[in-house]
Amino acid sequence: MTMRNATQKLSYLQAIVEAQREEMRRDERVILMGEDIAVYGAQSLFDEFDNKRLRNTPISENSFVGVGVGAALTGLRPIVDLTIASFCYLASDQIINQAAKLRFMTGAQLAVPLVVRTSTFYNNRTAAQHADRPYPLFMNTPGLKVLAPSTASDAKGLLKAAIRDDDPVVIFEDINLWGKKEEVPTDEDFLVPIGKAAVRREGGDVTIVSIAGCLPHALSAADALAKDGVEAEVIDLRTIVPLDKETILTSVAKTGRLIVADNSHKVGSVASEIAAVVSEEGFESLKRPIQRVAAPQVHVPYNAALEKRLFVSKDRIIDAVRAIT
Amino acid sequence: MTMRNATQKLSYLQAIVEAQREEMRRDERVILMGEDIAVYGAQSLFDEFDNKRLRNTPISENSFVGVGVGAALTGLRPIVDLTIASFCYLASDQIINQAAKLRFMTGAQLAVPLVVRTSTFYNNRTAAQHADRPYPLFMNTPGLKVLAPSTASDAKGLLKAAIRDDDPVVIFEDINLWGKKEEVPTDEDFLVPIGKAAVRREGGDVTIVSIAGCLPHALSAADALAKDGVEAEVIDLRTIVPLDKETILTSVAKTGRLIVADNSHKVGSVASEIAAVVSEEGFESLKRPIQRVAAPQVHVPYNAALEKRLFVSKDRIIDAVRAIT
Amino acid sequence: MPLDRAQQLEMFRRMLRIRLFEEALIAHNPVGHLSIGQEGAIAGACMALRDDDYVTGTHRSHGHPIGKGAEIGPLMAEIFGKRTGICKGLGGSMHLTDTKLGLICESAIVGGGFPLATGAGLSAQVRGSDQVSLCFFGDGAVNQGTFSESVNMGAVWKLPVIYFCENNGYAVTTPVEKSHGQPEIARRADGYGIPGVVVDGQDAEAVHAVTLEAVERARAGEGPTLIEAKTYRFDEHSNRLAIPIEYRSKEEIEHHRNERDPITLYRAVLQTRDLLSEIEAIEAEVRTTIDEAVEFAKASPEPEMSDLWDSMYVNPISAPAGEGEL
Amino acid sequence: MPLDRAQQLEMFRRMLRIRLFEEALIAHNPVGHLSIGQEGAIAGACMALRDDDYVTGTHRSHGHPIGKGAEIGPLMAEIFGKRTGICKGLGGSMHLTDTKLGLICESAIVGGGFPLATGAGLSAQVRGSDQVSLCFFGDGAVNQGTFSESVNMGAVWKLPVIYFCENNGYAVTTPVEKSHGQPEIARRADGYGIPGVVVDGQDAEAVHAVTLEAVERARAGEGPTLIEAKTYRFDEHSNRLAIPIEYRSKEEIEHHRNERDPITLYRAVLQTRDLLSEIEAIEAEVRTTIDEAVEFAKASPEPEMSDLWDSMYVNPISAPAGEGEL
């Protein structure tokens, strides 16, 4: 038996593996499918679970995601690993046309307890076909829940919540965070609620909403700004759909200034959605223009130095804050 | 020889067919591919062009779009008809990972003069798997141009411009406009510039940006509002990427109020992007909160009466204007 | 195990129910892709399944739940868009899914059912159940990548799946020969190492026999079978779509209507087995069933805006203020 | 038409260029998916093509342009991420595309090349050119839906395409037998009505012969051929990916390195043809070429932010104020 408050030092990637291990132990309906899953972190699961529940799939993204949907409709709770986020486009048919719509189209006769995991592989010299951060891809489609954890604890707690959720969930994991270690609760029922953003730092001068791997940069920007007397409130979005409007609007009501840090391309990003919500529902409290700090509309180059410049950094956040304070 | 200013009464759908006919006559590199293309309006092209240039494809969306990309890379200028917009998800891999990225990834060795046509089939009792309006689907991906014409003339002129453009273009046609007739220029070089919105009605009190099939509703809302002394400026977006920020910001600078009418689901919509741009770059002129009038986050039901209620209407636009004037 | 008399009559009943259901639609609510002409393939396949076996289908969805034995009223009400419909009026003509009988999806996205049926087979295998999963699809759907991907996965994992092609010769206006490099669909099975079988889809008992064999293989853990039932659609692709070209001849259609009607053919077979009076009783009964279904559908209420929100998630996310009222 | 002596030596040169290019990468810039072990299949196939024929490839991209005869310096500079790289340092290791030699795409999306190669074939057919298009792909890629979809389209339209499988037995850690319901890849051809041919990929001349036959069929308007070249990758899937499991035995790897090295084997063949001194000259020359390429790459400048914007569109959309400067 684990203690309620016990913790264990785990990296973000280890936390993901532990979440799956615990849920597979707890519920035999949970299975894991994907290409070469041992290579993407799951090798230690093979010590404990067999080939029935750990499925190395052929390279057939649209179909193995759909196989997950079919299995979810009929009594299993599959986790499907789409490894690299640009493979989401290959499976977006089954995710959008089937997973997201089947419950509705059948008049709620069915449920789709499916988890799709995928990793954003940017800042890794993999060039344009592997480095996408398509957080907004599934945002326009009702029926899905979409997550993007930024800490090891959240990676664990949100993935566990997703596995227990009865609706289809897509979770974006950020490889730039894979190595980050922290104390993670060992309680088997430790869950992070879907739909709740986390205030990582309080401050009254400006709100910085941060998505996935932007968090470390947002926090160090906030530290630097504090030295100049600007207190930033840093919100870690964690859940993209459904959006925690309340936490964001409450903060903006206090600060009157909003920065959104998002490593997607700027146009049509999650940052755009947040800006839209605040310009609709939080307009009266806004003192200055909203600032999106995001990747520009160019593809990710192979050259590492140029690649790095596309993404959110401490300095870019500081500049954005300076522009409105 | 056609006269410079001659026109011809055509429906939106006929205008699309004429655009293709003219460009196929003009440039033998232009071909048209798709499923049962005769059924989707192109039957009269078969009188003039042969099976070499008019290709009925097998039901293989991802591949026939990719075949279009491959042909575009090697000397043709293909038009690929994805018929119904929810089939875009099946081909989003080839559109996003290949069409949009290939020029960049090869260091500009290649060009991809491809046009992908697709129709939004909402308000047609086809239910959730056929009724999507995924205008934002390709907006987050640099490298593409994305169009959404609302009049017969624009349908013709934008499609012709797209066919002559050397970059990949996705064009959303709206079946709710198929039957709308108007005088359309017959000049073979009549082009509507990509990237330019059209001010359809001038007014100083509120800006209504309208996307695709929302235009008739926006215009009748504006007429009704004018009777109450509220003068709306109606902007027909026409091009989704690249966004004509200038026209929108200029109008908002004058009116201080912005409504965006978009039949996509509200979250992560083109309306969200426009709201974000204005809340960043036009904030100082905004007097009241931005209002997005869009479809709510539920799927499209089969029941026709309920389906209709999801979409933008004159009354919903009027309500939104009333809320901020 | 061949069908006993009661089962033969039940198969006839289901075929006739499909036929009269579709004819009622033509009369009352001209919507959808009809299965007239394909009843033998559908009922023959379904009669080889248990109630708890899974089925996925297509945009041409009406026949599948009827073939599986579903109650008619809620199916009819669905096509009328009513709240008493099997999908509450939200799914409609292309999505008649009755989960009580293992129907998990009629996919209007061509090819969308392959992975789902394969996943249902995976589920049965992982849970150690002896259920099987039957995937209905058309000849055109074979060209979707999901066919190849999913059949291969079914084969690698020896899943209990029957891939059942209703080959009616056309995808909308496109004949098989113009869209398939090799037009014999069953022959594609070899590429995945599974058996491929061709059967006359207008002969319901022949369809039943080959399907039963495939079901037994699947239940025994020997993996999938690909069945190609040669059938024909008597009506237009969809009675809502204007088809501006002649892609099949009137003679061809008349030939099938006159010589190859699966119901006429099976009725004649059953008559030779001295079942005429039973047939006539079924004919009267089915007519009543369909009439009552139409009445039920007409009299039923429309769904409401709140039904949309309530059908989205298992734990409904509540409608934002105002939107519930649109 | 068998290869003449000059062509035999050219084939050997290209094989050796691939080998030494990859070895230089291991020494200088450990990035990428190497083609060591697969040189015979690649060069054998490419030697059957004209300079203006099209080629598409994969994430394992280095061998294809070298096999097609591309200049080495810009390829090396690309992997060093330099502005003088064939793709200006924007594409990198998985995308070495030299369009001067008809290479139109190395797709790091597995299966992404099937439609592109098929489209190039369509283009040649529509333009009435006699070019052909050759699509390199791995055994794992066969399970992508695009394989089936595209090969079928090539077959229906009798396009001049050669689908060429470098079957190295594994997709990352997954052996063919565990991911293919039926492990003989060439056998899938029958499903599309095109010829399927198996060849020893370690025998460059055998590869050349079967490819040439396919090229001639394609140019004659007889449609696609599927070729399966049995080969082996000597190194790890990618030298950047940690592989935590043993999925193939050391003995198996050693067997291939020692007995089945395509360069050793072909060198021996050429020696029996009295070409030793020519071979030695080529060996020296290739070593110099590679050394010079490394020097060139090292000495080359980095790309600039403006190169990104300039490479996006044919008519560049200018960078929004500020973003060009990031």
Ligand SMILES: Cc1ncc(C[n+]2csc(CCOP(=O)(O)OP(=O)(O)O)c2C)c(N)n1
């Ligand atoms: C992904 C997708 N592409 C295209 C369509 C449009 N469409 C609907 S039915 C159909 C033809 C299907 O042919 P087949 O599989 O033979 O089934 P049949 O209609 O003959 O029963 C097509 C192309 C679709 N619904 N889904």
Ligand SMILES: Cc1ncc(C[n+]2csc(CCOP(=O)(O)OP(=O)(O)O)c2C)c(N)n1
């Ligand atoms: C669509 C897609 N899915 C998965 C991957 C990850 N991946 C890269 S290479 C590879 C294996 C490919 O195997 P094979 O086709 O046999 O080529 P090989 O690496 O053996 O040359 C995989 C799964 C990818 N790049 N693209």
Ligand SMILES: [Mg+2]
């Ligand atoms: Mg058919």
Ligand SMILES: [Mg+2]
């Ligand atoms: Mg391989």
